Each structure stands twice: as C-alpha cells, then as structure tokens.
Amino acid sequence: MYPVNTKLTRRRFIKGVIASGAAATSTSIWYAANGAERPPGSVERLIRINVNGQVRSVDVAPQETLASTLRYKLGLTGTKLGCNRGECGACTVLVDDIASYGCSILTHSVKAKRIETVEGLESANGDLHPVQQAFVEELSPQCGYCTPGQVMAAVGLLRANPNPTREEARQGMAGNICRCGSYDSYLNGVMRAAEIG
Amino acid sequence: MAYMHIGKDFVPPDVPGKVTGRIKYSEDYTREGMVYARLLTSPVPHGRVVNIDASAALAMDGVVGILTADDVYPDGEPQSTGLKILTNEPTLVGEPILAIAAVDEKTAETAMALISLTIERLPFVLDPLDSLREGGADAYSGGNTFVFRQGFAQEKWTSDQITSFQNGREPSAEPQQSWEYGDLEAGFASSDFIYETSFSTAGYPHMSMEPRSAMAYWENGKCYLHGTSQSLTALAEPMANIVGVPLEDFVFINEATGGGFGQRSRAASIPSMAIPARFSQKINRPVMMRVTREEEFTIGGARQGLQGWIKVGFKSNGAMAAMDMYCVSDSGGKGGGGDANSAAAGVSALYQAEAMRFRNTSIGTNTGHRGAQRGPGENQIMAIVAPIMDKAAEALGLDRLAIRKMNAAQNGDVSGSRSTPFTSAYMPECLEQAAEQFDWDGRKSRARQTNGSKVTGLGIGQGYHNAGRSGMDGIVRMLPNGRLQMHTGVGNLGTYSYASTSRAAAEVLKMSWDDCDIVTGRTDRHLAISSPQDGSNSIFTNTRTAYGAAQDMLAKMKEIAAMDLGGAAADYDIDGSRVYQITDDTVGMTYAAVAQRALELGGKFTGEAEVPEDLNSLTALSVSRLAGSALMGIYHDPRHAGNPPGFAVAMIEIELDTETGKFDIIELVNIAECGTVVHPQGLKNQLVGGAVWGIGLSVLERHLYDPQNGIPASTGFWQSKIPTYLDTPANIGTGWVDLPDPENPVGARGIGEPSMGSVSAALNAAISDALDGHLFDAAPVTTDMIINHVAGISEEAIPLAQNNFRG
Numbered sequence A: 001m002y003p004v005n006t007k008l009t010r011r012r013f014i015k016g017v018i019a020s021g022a023a024a025t026s027t028s029i030w031y032a033a034n035g036a037e038r039p040p041g042s043v044e045r046l047i048r049i050n051v052n053g054q055v056r057s058v059d060v061a062p063q064e065t066l067a068s069t070l071r072y073k074l075g076l077t078g079t080k081l082g083c084n085r086g087e088c089g090a091c092t093v094l095v096d097d098i099a100s101y102g103c104s105i106l107t108h109s110v111k112a113k114r115i116e117t118v119e120g121l122e123s124a125n126g127d128l129h130p131v132q133q134a135f136v137e138e139l140s141p142q143c144g145y146c147t148p149g150q151v152m153a154a155v156g157l158l159r160a161n162p163n164p165t166r167e168e169a170r171q172g173m174a175g176n177i178c179r180c181g182s183y184d185s186y187l188n189g190v191m192r193a194a195e196i197g
Numbered sequence B: 001m002a003y004m005h006i007g008k009d010f011v012p013p014d015v016p017g018k019v020t021g022r023i024k025y026s027e028d029y030t031r032e033g034m035v036y037a038r039l040l041t042s043p044v045p046h047g048r049v050v051n052i053d054a055s056a057a058l059a060m061d062g063v064v065g066i067l068t069a070d071d072v073y074p075d076g077e078p079q080s081t082g083l084k085i086l087t088n089e090p091t092l093v094g095e096p097i098l099a100i101a102a103v104d105e106k107t108a109e110t111a112m113a114l115i116s117l118t119i120e121r122l123p124f125v126l127d128p129l130d131s132l133r134e135g136g137a138d139a140y141s142g143g144n145t146f147v148f149r150q151g152f153a154q155e156k157w158t159s160d161q162i163t164s165f166q167n168g169r170e171p172s173a174e175p176q177q178s179w180e181y182g183d184l185e186a187g188f189a190s191s192d193f194i195y196e197t198s199f200s201t202a203g204y205p206h207m208s209m210e211p212r213s214a215m216a217y218w219e220n221g222k223c224y225l226h227g228t229s230q231s232l233t234a235l236a237e238p239m240a241n242i243v244g245v246p247l248e249d250f251v252f253i254n255e256a257t258g259g260g261f262g263q264r265s266r267a268a269s270i271p272s273m274a275i276p277a278r279f280s281q282k283i284n285r286p287v288m289m290r291v292t293r294e295e296e297f298t299i300g301g302a303r304q305g306l307q308g309w310i311k312v313g314f315k316s317n318g319a320m321a322a323m324d325m326y327c328v329s330d331s332g333g334k335g336g337g338g339d340a341n342s343a344a345a346g347v348s349a350l351y352q353a354e355a356m357r358f359r360n361t362s363i364g365t366n367t368g369h370r371g372a373q374r375g376p377g378e379n380q381i382m383a384i385v386a387p388i389m390d391k392a393a394e395a396l397g398l399d400r401l402a403i404r405k406m407n408a409a410q411n412g413d414v415s416g417s418r419s420t421p422f423t424s425a426y427m428p429e430c431l432e433q434a435a436e437q438f439d440w441d442g443r444k445s446r447a448r449q450t451n452g453s454k455v456t457g458l459g460i461g462q463g464y465h466n467a468g469r470s471g472m473d474g475i476v477r478m479l480p481n482g483r484l485q486m487h488t489g490v491g492n493l494g495t496y497s498y499a500s501t502s503r504a505a506a507e508v509l510k511m512s513w514d515d516c517d518i519v520t521g522r523t524d525r526h527l528a529i530s531s532p533q534d535g536s537n538s539i540f541t542n543t544r545t546a547y548g549a550a551q552d553m554l555a556k557m558k559e560i561a562a563m564d565l566g567g568a569a570a571d572y573d574i575d576g577s578r579v580y581q582i583t584d585d586t587v588g589m590t591y592a593a594v595a596q597r598a599l600e601l602g603g604k605f606t607g608e609a610e611v612p613e614d615l616n617s618l619t620a621l622s623v624s625r626l627a628g629s630a631l632m633g634i635y636h637d638p639r640h641a642g643n644p645p646g647f648a649v650a651m652i653e654i655e656l657d658t659e660t661g662k663f664d665i666i667e668l669v670n671i672a673e674c675g676t677v678v679h680p681q682g683l684k685n686q687l688v689g690g691a692v693w694g695i696g697l698s699v700l701e702r703h704l705y706d707p708q709n710g711i712p713a714s715t716g717f718w719q720s721k722i723p724t725y726l727d728t729p730a731n732i733g734t735g736w737v738d739l740p741d742p743e744n745p746v747g748a749r750g751i752g753e754p755s756m757g758s759v760s761a762a763l764n765a766a767i768s769d770a771l772d773g774h775l776f777d778a779a780p781v782t783t784d785m786i787i788n789h790v791a792g793i794s795e796e797a798i799p800l801a802q803n804n805f806r807g
C-alpha cells in the first residue's frame, strides 16, 4: 500500500503504453490539445478567424485546436470529435479548400485562412449542398457521427477532382473512419454528388 | 403482397440533420450554468482505494465539487462484476474512481492533478488461462469468476489440465455451464470425417464513433439526462433506477447515438451516464461529462475472447453428425457475457448439427469491460467453423456450396438445446441467391490459382442470430388535423429502425407518409416501451407493436364511423385518410373528423378508459399523460411462438500475396434472409456495415495489453484497428431473399448481426483456401500469422493467448 501521485501515474501510464509498442495519448494530452494545460503565463488571445465566410472574433488559447474553438467557442457542433488525436476524421473541416483534421490544427495557425465547416455548406435559401443531397438520397449515414467529417472530406475531394473514379474517391476519403462501416454507401454518395454536382 | 410503405425506401426524418450537422448528440448540448466533470480513473489493473485526499483540489478556484463511489453507493458497492458508476475497487486500468466538477474543463483537469489517491495494488491477470492455473492471480477480490445467483467464486485447473488444453486436447475439468442434445457418441461413430482442434478468438473494443458523453440537470424535482444509447424507452426505467429517481421524474433525452453495437443497449452497460446525473443532483448545477476516446475504450465495452476446443464429425454425405464444444470465456475486468453459449446455439442453428454438446467456464481478467458486441459469440465461432466446413468438404469430396446446402436450416427445422422451431427459415434459398450473385460456379475453378506471388482464395460464410422478440407496446395518436403521431420508443442508433418499424402503422392505416410524424427522441414525449435495440430484434419486435397499435386505432375509427353514420364497424373500410361505408363510399368521415369526434367521445377512444391492462409501466405512464389528447391506438403485444432467425450468406474472392501476407478482396457479396424487406436502403446499410465489421473480426481487431503493467495498448482506432475505406472493397454486393415470416404481421425479421458473421466466416474461409486449406483456428488471422505460415515459421505466440498477440 502506498500513495500514488495521480499526475506521476499518468506519466507512467503514457510511458507504459509507449513502451508496449503502441502510440497513444492520455487524457492529459487531450486537454493540452484543448488548451487546458497551457504553460504558466500564457493567455487567451482575441483573434479573428474566417469561418464559413464570416469573420469571427474569438478568444483562443495558445494550444487550442480548431475543432475545440469551433465546437466550444463558436457553437458549431456539427464538427465532431471522435478521437481528438488525428485518427478518425470526424473533425474534418476545409482549410483553404483542403480537408483537414480540426483536432490536429492549432486555431492560431489558421488566422489567415478560410475555414469551412458542415454548417456552411447549405445555400442561402436552405438547399443542401450536392454532397449533402447525394448522401441523403443514398442513405449514406448510419449513426451519423462520422457524417459531417465524411461530408467535408467529400466536398474537399470533389473540389480538387470533380469527376473521380470510385477508386479515386475511395483513396480520397480514406482519412475518414466510419465505425458503422457505411463506406460503400458513402462512396455511392460521393459518386452521385459528382454526377449532380 | 403489395404494400404502400413496406419494402419501399424513404428518407428517415433524422437524415437531413445528420448531413447538415444539425442533429444533436449528447455532447452538443449546453445549459445555462453548466459545469464540467472530469474523471479520475484507475492507474492500476486491480486495486483498492485506501484514501482520497481532495482537499487541495476542492480549495481551487472554480472547482465546484467531487463525486466518489461513497456518494453514489452509500450502502456499499454492489457485489457483482457489473460495471459501476464509480468504484473504490477497480478491476481494470481506466475504471472511473471519482469525478471532479469545475466551471471549465481545464480547471477540473488541473484540480484532478492535486488529488492524492492512495491505492493498494492487488494481483492482476490478463489471460483467463493464467488465472485458471493453480496459484494464478484472480481478477476480482472475491475470486476469478462470478456465478449467477451465487456470487464470486474461484475456479482452478491443474497445470497439466491447462497444458493439455493448450496442446489442443479436450479439457477435462468440470465446466460451469453445459447443455447437450442428441446422441453425441453415436454421431461421432457415424462420422466419416472428424476434425478436432483448439481455437481462440480475440476480444476487442466496440469503439463506437461517439464517446459516451452525457449531460444532466435537475429541474422541479425531475432529472433530465442527455445521454447516448442504442435503446430509448427500454433503457429509461433501468437508468432511472441507477440514477435513483422514480421513472415519472426521469427524462431521458437521446435524439441520436453515434453507434452502439451492443454496449449502449442496456442501462447496466452505461452506468457512467449516472455520473453527471448524480453529480448535478449533489451540486445543483447542470453537469456535462465529456468522455475521451481512451475513456470510451475502457468503459465502452469489448467483445469476449474465447479459448476453446471443438470437435466436429461429418457423415459421408456432408451432414454434420456431431459437434462438441468447450470454451473458456474471457469475462474481462467488468461485465461478462454469454458469447460461448450463443456461439454454440449459433452453430446448432446454422449447421443443424444432429447431436451437440456445449460446455463453458467464464473467467475474469483485468482487461476491458465485456459484454454483447454485434453477434456476440455467433460471429466469432462462424469464423472458426467455416474453414472446417471446407476441410470436411475436401475430405469427403463434396463441393463447398453443396455441404452447406446439406446442412442448411429450412422451414420446419429446430435448433438449440430446447429444439426450438424456427418461425421460418430459408437458408437454401439464401445460399442459392448468393451463389448466383457471386457466380460461384463460374468462380470456383479459380480457387488456389496462382499469379506470381499471388494466390486466389474463395470463401463462403453464413451468419445467424435469433432476430425477434415480442411482448412490447405500441402507441399511435390521430390528431384532429388528420396527422398520425407514432410514439416510438425505439432508439436511434443508425439502423433507422425507429422510423422503418413505425411505417407498419402508416401501412395499416393506408396513410400518406407525408401525413405521419414520428414522435421520439426524449421520453417526456410519452413513448411506448420497446425492447432494447440489440439482438437484431427491432424490426420484428416493433413492427408488431406499431402494427397492433394502428389496428386498435383502425377498429376505433370504424366504430366511431358506424356510431355516427350508421351500420356496424364491419361495414366500413379505409382509404385516402377516410373511413367509408363499403357499400357506398360517398358515406364516410375523414380521419381528421374521426379524431375530432373521438375527442368529444373521450373514454376508450382517447385512452381515458379501457386501456390494455398488461401495458408495461413506462407505456402506462405515457398513456396516462396522453389520455384525452387525441384519438389513440394502444396495444400490448402478446408473445410470439418459435425462433425468428436472421440469416446471411457471404461469398468472397481474395487475392493473397504470399510475399507480404496482404490480400485484396476482389469480390464480396452479402445476402440477407430476414423475412420481408421493410426498408431496402436500411437493410443494404446493415449488409455493408456488417461486412466491414466481419472484416475487422477476421483479420484486424484485437485487444493488446502490456503484460508487465496491465496497461491497454489498443485504446485508439489504430491499435485495435477498425477497418477503413482501404481495408474494405470499393464495392460490396448486397441482396436479399425477401420471403415473409408468419410470426410478423408484415413478415419481417432482423439482420444486423448475421450480416457480420457471414463475412467473418467467408473471409477466414477464403484465407484458408488461398493457403491450401491451412486452418489457423483463430480470429483474427493477422498478416504476421499468414507470413509466418507461408515461411514455415511457427508462431511465437503463446497457444490460445488472450489480450495478447494471436487472440
């Protein structure tokens, strides 16, 4: 019986996992990513970022991720967090038209860039974006938790390659995991979106 | 039969919200004054908390409280292996010990680091066989197993018994659990081919995409819980009990769930949702508890691993004459499960073994929280048995399709220890359809053909799960504006069964879908009880209740029409949202008018009298709250007879590179036999999703633990690798038999789990085929196992290891 310093134990925890041959993070790293364990003296800064065509002013901590800013500061909860460590793609947004993991980008690094989230895709009159429309018609989502990320990955893919082959679509979407296994239905959606796009 | 809605595609009402990001999962909610809870979890695989000093943490600015196991279990923790809300006796790394709430998460996390936790380390074990061995550590303080109605116990085998089992021989120890039917000895005596082996299948985490975050608040004595669940009403009452609040004061809000797969079906497997609920009650603030991926790994559930021995005998015509199976099941650090029993029952159903014996012993390990995961048991064992079927076919000179047809379940057949008859069964038709769609006859000559280092393998797999329940309730209401309100209690986990089952009500009332609203998402919308959304049962169970409630409404509508327009109820029919006289269709009333009339009449028409007596308590509460609001159809479903099966058949062609151990899936078809098809797109999604899961089971997913410290090394999406776009084929062929089941009013049965077992079986069989019929007797069969086999190197893994390499 002995006292355990939880903080030390957490470090040991990480070490143990790394020693066992697998890369992993602990909750401490999760919160570091969200700006939780910032270095002493660092403060949130008011910055301006361009999200869905609007310039938004927001207080951002130095290590704060874009996904965190979008969800928790700007209320754009369409962007999901599945892992918060660059494994799943649930947090995919477009940064200057490129599909990117919002959990793995520091908000401070995108000040001069255009950010698009799933909330910004519908037209002003409420029409769905062709990718959204195609995903509805193909019933691409199952549980839907990966869907915003899949939508954004597909939009990014089709901007770069408006008429992909199915194999190109499969490669282009490969950064987005779907635990429900709806890949076939998402690919049907991407191919249909390319048609109606 | 020509249906208006059944068998037709439609847009389930939550789909637009999913593609726009507008639909809310539990973590997307906020509430005025909300604080944030963080969990302090066990750093050790087995221990006992001796002291918690949180004084420094609680003194921090912004910290608003602490919740410990002593708070939630003032009379002591329950003595079982069930997952607890919080615990002082952790049996796995990562198990929640306490929660801290603060005004923001960083404050809560910083406060956590100030807590001094004194914990007594206890011996731990990661493999059931290490615990079974005399002198081996026990996963729990009371022993290494939990016996139903008896409690903790200790089970030990001699070293010789363990070694003999590891060397592939039949275990000699007395099992905890057993059943048998038929004459096993005679079955083996009549067999022309007998295969006997030990086998192992891996445990691995569910890894639903949405971590199980939850938010709760209390208002006017009522607890409002935003949670995540496969089920909706089925979960509400047990969850209210865990929170400790009467059902009438509990509101469960769950519009969408980011995946379930078995571990969000029942309240007992998500007790963590009670943390924000209890915390909120204690500190009188709304509490949000965001759960990380790592925490989701720990408390989010895992499939049971099986270490087993199997002996199968076949007659010269290919009939399975006898099957003998003995399993040691890994019950993990929390939970448990009935995978082994289901595996045996599944073999009985799928292969119609003439005589069978099942034995099992469940042993705990200080690894993940175990419980039902998509086709628990059936889907592991099918991956083991399918290559054995091929071995038997080869030995007996039979075609691989023919041996499966010989053993296929059909109408009139029975299965399991009680010889339960199927409600209907069309496995021969399913095999036939798969063969046609896959072009089995055209492709089979390609088996084992080589092209440089690449070799072709073909596999046939079959999946089964019992797929239907009964005894639930239905509620529908007709408003005076003529709109039908379908109060479904079915959870929204991504199958769309909450919507597709409701369509049975629209079908009965011949209503345009545009005039129907599904009422769901939160229990204070007064919903009917549903069975939990697990066991592939929802389509069967809840079309019965929706159909029954609509029939009750139909009878009431005809009665009202007869009352006002003359004649008897039997003189009336319906169409176009109108009740009319059969002899003169100009005499009639619109549904809107009937609903208005019902409001004037009250009584049984509006649920104020003659309510079915045997309604479930939750439905009865809903009906009492809806009474007088509209014309109501209320129904309690009686029990059905027989076993409604869900069947699937998959066929796979792979090209395996013997230099790398990698393979490409050239063709994959997955065909369902699940009665009448209710929602083709939804069924197709289950078939492709099941296929992806089957690939994961067959070749990718497994638990890995650090043997020295008991630390999980597979907490993310990549270490226990779930299949990605690139691990799965660009096209998956799907199809269905579409023959009605007589025990369901629209002929439907379920499919979610068999659609995975078929593919796990077919893929393992295809790999075996590509390797000249070599049997690994394991799942997953990983790339390193394939390479080692090709190189003639025996694996370095411990035989039958669990939570380690090869299992």
Ligand code: FES
Binding pocket: A080, A081, A082, A083, A084, A085, A086, A087, A088, A089, A090, A091, A092, A101, A102, A103, A104
């Ligand atoms: S949440 Fe960003 S990749 Fe998973």
Ligand code: FES
Binding pocket: A141, A142, A143, A144, A145, A146, A147, A177, A178, A179, A180, A181, A182, B209, B258, B259, B494
């Ligand atoms: S639809 Fe559920 S994770 Fe993709």
